[in-house]
Amino acid sequence: PSEVVFQNYVLGKVCKMSLLLSNRDKVTQLVKVTMDSSPYFKLVGPNGVWHQVPSGSFCTINILFIPEGSKDHFHQLLCTTKKQTLTVPIRAIGARPVLDFPDQLDFSKCPINYSTQKTLLVHNTGNLEAHFSLSTESPFTVSPATGVLDVGETMQVTVEYHPLETGDHSTSLVILLGFVPGEDTHTRLLGQSVDLNIGLDKYSLELDKTYLTLTSQRTVVIHNRSNITAKFQWKTFATEAQEYHQKISLSRPPQDTGKDLLRQRREEVELYYCELENETAKIQEDPMLFSDDIFTIEPLEGEIGPHFSAEIKVFFRPRETQVYRRVAYCAISGRQNRLPLHLTGEGLGPCLQLNFKELNMGKLFVAESYSFEAILANKGAIDAPFELNPSTTAHGSCFTFLPRQGIVPPNGLQPIQISFTSTTLGEFYEEFHFNVTAAPQPVTFAIRGQVTGLSLHFSTGGLDFNDVSFGFPHTLSCRLINTSVVPITFHLRIPEDGKGHPSITSFDQMKDNTHPCWEKGTLAQRHEKPKEFTIIPSTGTIPSQGFQDIMVTLCSNDVRKYDCNMVVDVDGFGKEVLALHLKARCVIPELRLLNSSLSCGHCSVKDPCWQRLTLVNPSPLPGCYRVLPQRHQEAATLWYSCPRPCGIIKGHNVVEIPITIEAQTVGDHSVTVDIVMFGKGGGGLVSTRGDAPLVYASVNQINFGKIQVLQDSSQTLQLCNQGIVPAAFRAEIVSGGKYWSIEPREGVVPAKAEVSVVVTANLDDTGKFEDSLRLFIENSLSSIIPIQTVGIGTTIVIDKPFVPELKLEPQF
Incomplete structure (x- = not known):
C-alpha cells in the first residue's frame, strides 16, 4: 500500500x-x-x-x-x-470512540418563539470510551452539552430549535471528542420559522371612567388558532433588547460606588461585590413581567391549548384625576413580535357640586345680618372631603360659612349656612372656593349684592286700577314706609308715562263744546303722549321709621292696557331703588238709545217742537257724550238743536237729552241727530235713529212633536216688548205656508207688553216636516225661528162617521 x-x-x-x-x-x-x-x-x-x-x-x-x-x-x-x-x-x-451522529438534521417549518425538539439516539461504535462535548449556535441548542459514552453504549441527545425571527436558519452541531484532538465532526442543522394564527381579540382597551380608590375591569381574549400549546407572558417592554438594556442599567452600580469602596476595608468590598453579584443574578433571572401601579393584568402568564382561547382580566385603579395610558406587550409562542395592548383609563375625583353658580343677594342693609343656605351635593361614587378657601377681601371677610370643611358621602347632601353682615356700603362681587381633595378643580361660586343703608318698601305689592273709563280720573293709594335708620328723600315717577301735557278729563272736555277732539279723537291733535298719571306727593322726605301716604291717579286718554312700574329714586342711594307695579285697562262704555226716532207730528213752520232722547249706559263705567251740532243747517229743511249738548252718564244709568226741532218748510221732513262719546274720534257714535226696539220671541224654535195628519195642531209664542215705545211686527212662513198658518200675521206690540202669536200645523201626509218662521220687528233685524213636526196616522177619511152605528138599509 x-x-x-x-x-x-x-x-x-x-x-x-x-x-x-x-x-x-x-x-x-x-x-x-x-x-x-x-x-x-x-x-x-x-x-x-x-x-x-x-x-x-x-x-x-x-x-x-x-x-x-x-x-x-x-x-x-x-x-x-x-x-x-x-x-x-x-x-x-490507537483505540478511539466513534459516535454515529447524522450528517444533517432538518426541523422543517416550526413556530417562531416556540421550542421544537428532536431527539437523536447516539451509539459509540468505536473501541474507546467517548468523552464528548456538543455545541451549536442560536437558534439551536443541544443537551447534554457534554457527556461520556462507553464502547457499544447508546444515549439520547436532544436538539432544540427555538427561533426568534422568521425565516430560514442553518448552522452546525459540532461534536468534539476529548481524546482525539482535531478530529471534530459536524452535523448540519436546518430549520424554517413561521408566524402562527395567534392573536388578541382587541389591541386597544379603554376602561370605564373610574373614581379614585375604586376599580373597574374589562377583559381581552387571546385566541390560539394553531396546533401548538402557546405559552404567553405579559411584558413591560416591546422587545427583548429593551428588556436586556433595562436589566443592564439595573445591574450597573452607581457612579460614586467606586470612590466609596476605595475608603472601605477589603472585607467590606468583597461583601459588597458578593451582594452585587447576587442582586445582578436576580435581575437577570427576572422575567420582567408587566407591572404597573394603575393597571393590573391577570393572569400575567400561562398556557393556551391548541384551538382554545384564554380570557385575560384587566383591572384599572386610578390614583389621580387624570387620563392614564399604558401599553402592555404579550410575548406568546408562535409570534415573532410581542403583541401590544394599549390601555386607556380616566381617573375621576370626587364630583362635588353646589346648587348655584352665582348668588345675587340683591340690596342689603348695612349692619344687618342675612342668612342663606347652599347645598353641596356629591354626585360621585366616593367620599368628597372639602374645605373652604377663605377670602381676605373687604366684603369677602364679612361672610361666614358653616361648616367650613367636612366630608360628603356618595350621593349625599351637605347644607352650608352662609351668613353675611357688612358695615361697608357699596356693591360687591366675591368668588369663593371649596377645595376638594383629589379633585382637579375646586368648587367655585360667586356671591354678588349691594350693601346700602336704605330700608324702604311699599305697603302693597302693586296697584291694580282694573277697568277705568276714558277721561275719568281714578285714584288708588298706598303707603311708602321707611324702616331705615336714617331719613330719606324720595322722588316718585313712572318712566312709561307720557311727557306731554296732562291728560284731558271728561269734566274739562264738557266745558269746551267746540273742541275738535270730539270728532277727531283725543290724541289726534297731540304731538306728545299726554301725562296720564298723577302722583301726590311725588317727592318728599320720610323720617327714620316713618311713612308717607301716596295717592296715584290715572286719567287715561288712550284705550289700551297699562302694565308699568312706579319707581322710587332716593337721594344719596341711587335711582330706581324700589318699584311698585301698576296695572289698568282703559275702556269706553257702549251707550244705546231707547227710542230710535222722534216724531213731532203736524207742526207749524218755524214753530219749535220739544222732544227728549233717552240714552242708556249698560256699563258699570261712566261715559261722557255730546250731541254734535247739525251739519249744513242753512240748507236743511228741518233744524234741530240741543240746549245741553254735553253730559256725563253714570254707570247703569239713563239720561234724557232735550232736543228742539224746527221745520223750515212745509211738508214731511226728517233729520239725523249724531251723538258721540268722548274718546272715539270720527263720525257719530249713535244717531237719533237709535237702537232697535227691545222685542224678542219667547222661544227660539217651535217643535210640534208627533201630530195626527189632517188635524190642526197649534202652539203659541209670545212677543215681548221691553222697550218704552211700541213696536210693529210682521210674521211669515219662509216656504209659503202650505202646512202652516199664523194668527195674527202682523200687529203692534205695546211698550212694556206682550202679544201672543199662534202657529197652527195641518199636515196632509205622514213623515217629518220642517220650515221656518221669519219675524220682522220695526227698525230691527229680522229673526228666524225653526219649525218642525212629525205626521202620524192615516190620510184616508170617510164622509160619514162609523159611530155610534152604520146602517146600510136593505139593498135589492
Missing part, C-alpha cells in the same frame, strides 16, 4: 506488516530501504541495504510496531532508487 497503518492493536504485543515494492520497469532496479530510528517502529532485517528487484517482480519489506499506550504514532520509510526516492508514511492508530 501507499501507506502503512497499524490499528486495532493490543498493548504490549508486537505487530508486523509487510510492504511490497513492485518493479514495473523493464530492467532490474536496485532499491535502498532506510528508516530513522524509532522506539515504536523497526525494519525486519538490516537498515539501509540495497535490494535488487528484477523487472516485473517485487520485494517484501517487513515493518514491526511495538505499541506503548493507545496514542497515535507517526513515522516514515524511505525507498531510494537511482531515479527517485519514495516516502511511505507509517501510522499507528
Whole structure:
C-alpha cells in the first residue's frame, strides 16, 4: 500500500506488516530501504541495504510496531532508487470512540418563539470510551452539552430549535471528542420559522371612567388558532433588547460606588461585590413581567391549548384625576413580535357640586345680618372631603360659612349656612372656593349684592286700577314706609308715562263744546303722549321709621292696557331703588238709545217742537257724550238743536237729552241727530235713529212633536216688548205656508207688553216636516225661528162617521 497503518492493536504485543515494492520497469532496479530510528517502529532485517528487484517482480519489506499506550504514532520509510526516492508514511492508530451522529438534521417549518425538539439516539461504535462535548449556535441548542459514552453504549441527545425571527436558519452541531484532538465532526442543522394564527381579540382597551380608590375591569381574549400549546407572558417592554438594556442599567452600580469602596476595608468590598453579584443574578433571572401601579393584568402568564382561547382580566385603579395610558406587550409562542395592548383609563375625583353658580343677594342693609343656605351635593361614587378657601377681601371677610370643611358621602347632601353682615356700603362681587381633595378643580361660586343703608318698601305689592273709563280720573293709594335708620328723600315717577301735557278729563272736555277732539279723537291733535298719571306727593322726605301716604291717579286718554312700574329714586342711594307695579285697562262704555226716532207730528213752520232722547249706559263705567251740532243747517229743511249738548252718564244709568226741532218748510221732513262719546274720534257714535226696539220671541224654535195628519195642531209664542215705545211686527212662513198658518200675521206690540202669536200645523201626509218662521220687528233685524213636526196616522177619511152605528138599509 501507499501507506502503512497499524490499528486495532493490543498493548504490549508486537505487530508486523509487510510492504511490497513492485518493479514495473523493464530492467532490474536496485532499491535502498532506510528508516530513522524509532522506539515504536523497526525494519525486519538490516537498515539501509540495497535490494535488487528484477523487472516485473517485487520485494517484501517487513515493518514491526511495538505499541506503548493507545496514542497515535507517526513515522516514515524511505525507498531510494537511482531515479527517485519514495516516502511511505507509517501510522499507528490507537483505540478511539466513534459516535454515529447524522450528517444533517432538518426541523422543517416550526413556530417562531416556540421550542421544537428532536431527539437523536447516539451509539459509540468505536473501541474507546467517548468523552464528548456538543455545541451549536442560536437558534439551536443541544443537551447534554457534554457527556461520556462507553464502547457499544447508546444515549439520547436532544436538539432544540427555538427561533426568534422568521425565516430560514442553518448552522452546525459540532461534536468534539476529548481524546482525539482535531478530529471534530459536524452535523448540519436546518430549520424554517413561521408566524402562527395567534392573536388578541382587541389591541386597544379603554376602561370605564373610574373614581379614585375604586376599580373597574374589562377583559381581552387571546385566541390560539394553531396546533401548538402557546405559552404567553405579559411584558413591560416591546422587545427583548429593551428588556436586556433595562436589566443592564439595573445591574450597573452607581457612579460614586467606586470612590466609596476605595475608603472601605477589603472585607467590606468583597461583601459588597458578593451582594452585587447576587442582586445582578436576580435581575437577570427576572422575567420582567408587566407591572404597573394603575393597571393590573391577570393572569400575567400561562398556557393556551391548541384551538382554545384564554380570557385575560384587566383591572384599572386610578390614583389621580387624570387620563392614564399604558401599553402592555404579550410575548406568546408562535409570534415573532410581542403583541401590544394599549390601555386607556380616566381617573375621576370626587364630583362635588353646589346648587348655584352665582348668588345675587340683591340690596342689603348695612349692619344687618342675612342668612342663606347652599347645598353641596356629591354626585360621585366616593367620599368628597372639602374645605373652604377663605377670602381676605373687604366684603369677602364679612361672610361666614358653616361648616367650613367636612366630608360628603356618595350621593349625599351637605347644607352650608352662609351668613353675611357688612358695615361697608357699596356693591360687591366675591368668588369663593371649596377645595376638594383629589379633585382637579375646586368648587367655585360667586356671591354678588349691594350693601346700602336704605330700608324702604311699599305697603302693597302693586296697584291694580282694573277697568277705568276714558277721561275719568281714578285714584288708588298706598303707603311708602321707611324702616331705615336714617331719613330719606324720595322722588316718585313712572318712566312709561307720557311727557306731554296732562291728560284731558271728561269734566274739562264738557266745558269746551267746540273742541275738535270730539270728532277727531283725543290724541289726534297731540304731538306728545299726554301725562296720564298723577302722583301726590311725588317727592318728599320720610323720617327714620316713618311713612308717607301716596295717592296715584290715572286719567287715561288712550284705550289700551297699562302694565308699568312706579319707581322710587332716593337721594344719596341711587335711582330706581324700589318699584311698585301698576296695572289698568282703559275702556269706553257702549251707550244705546231707547227710542230710535222722534216724531213731532203736524207742526207749524218755524214753530219749535220739544222732544227728549233717552240714552242708556249698560256699563258699570261712566261715559261722557255730546250731541254734535247739525251739519249744513242753512240748507236743511228741518233744524234741530240741543240746549245741553254735553253730559256725563253714570254707570247703569239713563239720561234724557232735550232736543228742539224746527221745520223750515212745509211738508214731511226728517233729520239725523249724531251723538258721540268722548274718546272715539270720527263720525257719530249713535244717531237719533237709535237702537232697535227691545222685542224678542219667547222661544227660539217651535217643535210640534208627533201630530195626527189632517188635524190642526197649534202652539203659541209670545212677543215681548221691553222697550218704552211700541213696536210693529210682521210674521211669515219662509216656504209659503202650505202646512202652516199664523194668527195674527202682523200687529203692534205695546211698550212694556206682550202679544201672543199662534202657529197652527195641518199636515196632509205622514213623515217629518220642517220650515221656518221669519219675524220682522220695526227698525230691527229680522229673526228666524225653526219649525218642525212629525205626521202620524192615516190620510184616508170617510164622509160619514162609523159611530155610534152604520146602517146600510136593505139593498135589492
